[in-house]
Amino acid sequence: MNKEFFLKCWVDADFAGLYGKEPEVDPKSVKSRYGYVIEFGGAPLLWKSQLISEICLSTTHAEYVGLTNAMRTLIPLRNLIVDTIEQMKIEFNDEPEIICEVFEDNQSAYLLATNQQLSVRTKYFCVKYHFFWQFVYHEEKNPEGWLHIGKCSTDLMNADYMTKGLVRVKFETNRKRVQGW
Secondary structure, rough: OOEEEEEEEEEEEEOOOEEOOOOOOOOHOOOEEEEEEEEEEOOOEEEEEEEOOOOOOOOOHHHHHHHHHHHHHHHHHHHHHHHHHHHHHHOOOOOOOEEEEEEEHHHHHHHHHHHHOOOOOHHHHHHHHHHHHHHHOOOOEOOOOEEEEEEOOOOHHHHHHHOOOHHHHHHHHHHHHOOOO
């Protein structure tokens, strides 16, 4: 039996996407939206789209909040899959491996999550958002990490249609890539 199980997650955010579309006096008009799609074995398993409860001060902030919220779902989900495989007592030639990949299209959020270095502009994220760093694979800092975060082109961001309205062609391309139709 195949010993590799692929768990993939695409995360996206739209910074202040309602600004100019909602009345300026409505606090929701400056809120950002995040979305993610988690795929297991090539099929979408979980997805979410939500306004961020706080007002983000930058695109990096919005993307990183989205990444963190996706990690709050992905980490326990991976643990559940590992426990389920153990409980099922399926015979494998080797120890089963859960290959967990997260795709981020924002360069700053990607670098913050993978390099794990705070700057003057990002140190305020520390209290709420860095809990997942202990699981992130890094060749030098954490070679035992099982969470691989990779860059993703915006054109291939499966969570893109979870955060903003897209023109029909882009929407249908995104939907076909994620849902198969």
